[in-house]
Amino acid sequence: MSHAVASAGEGGFCRLMKHRAVQSLGWAVGGIAILATLWLVGGYFIAHNPTTKTFVKFGLVPTLEAFPELWGMGKIQNALAASGFRLGSGLLLAIVIGVPIGILMGRIKWFRDFTNSPFQFVRMISPLSWMPLAVLVFATWNGSIIFLISIAAVWPVMFATAAGLAKVDPNWFKVARNLGARPMHILTKVIMPAITFDVLSGIRLALGVAWIVLVPAEYLGVTSGLGYAIEDARETLSYNHLTAMVVTIGIVGYFLDSILVALIKRYSWHRGN
Structure with a gap:
């Protein structure tokens, strides 16, 4: 029964x-x-409209017709490969830097107080305003773009990690130490499982910021990527190609965001879901 x-x-x-x-x-x-x-x-x-007929290729039908043409020429695949490498490299660098510093900010009060003001100051500077300095410092445009992406994406990861760790019950650490847990065990068995949700949420925000910064960063200097493809289409007056690449950016960005949303739901167990 x-x-x-x-x-x-x-x-x-x-x-x-x-x-x-x-x-x-x-x-x-x-x-x-x-x-x-x-x-x-x-x-x-x-x-x-006679005054806007020049821009007729911005329409939906010409844009849809441009996709097979761009795919057949390999432009979409090449642009995605180049931009994907830069995005992945910059985002990975942001995670590698942001998560450890965020953990230190969440665990050590004096470090959080010492770094909060300078970090907030640098965070408020537009990532693209670093472009002239990046061009001078890095030998290649790829290096400059990856730097711009990482400096834009590191802050959401860092502050989300710190905020997540600050919400962890201090008794968890006391119990772990009383049971003889070493610092590495506390990190891997207590801290990381507890902040996974917040870290992934920060990475999701970082991805959105990085995706936005990527395209204008590729307008200058490089000869590949989604930003370059848009600029090239504009200069050749191929407006249907331009809008097709814009739609591609939206589709790929939505797909990447959906993957992170699924991961966040997967690791949201400790939020009561």
């Missing part, structure tokens, strides 16, 4: 989750449909 009740309960829960998933998908498709409709209507008015 109890087994039958449990099975019925599990079945009801599964049906509820499927219903919610279908409902969420429906809302997402509806939102995209509205956006596409507005784009289509805007393209129609642009095409039928």
Whole structure:
């Protein structure tokens, strides 16, 4: 009897989750449909206005027609590969620097008080304003762009890590020490599991900032990447190629963000979910 009740309960829960998933998908498709409709209507008015006819290729249909052409020429793949390398390198550098410093800020009060003001000051400087200095310091444009991405992305990771560690119950550390745990064990068995949710949330914010900085950083100096592809399309008046690359940036960025959202949900157990 109890087994039958449990099975019925599990079945009801599964049906509820499927219903919610279908409902969420429906809302997402509806939102995209509205956006596409507005784009289509805007393209129609642009095409039928003598003063804006030059920009007719910004419309939805010319943009969709440009995707097979760009893919066939390998431009999308090459741009994604170049930008992906720069984004991944910069984000990895931000994580390697941001997480350890964030842990120190969360655990050591005097270090947090000592570093908070200078870190906040540097954080408020626009990442792109570092470009002239980056060009002088680094021998290659790749190095300059990776530096710009890392200096933009390090702050969300660092402060999210520090904030997450500050919320950890101090009794956890006392219990661990009383049980004979060494500092490395405390780091790997107490700190990292406790702050994984916050670190991933910080990385998600960092990814958004890095993705935004990446494209304008690629406008200058380099001959590859998404930013270069947009600038090249603008200079050659290939407006359908330009909008196709803009859409590609949106799609890839949304995909990357979705991966991190899934990881955050996976490691949100200690938040009561």
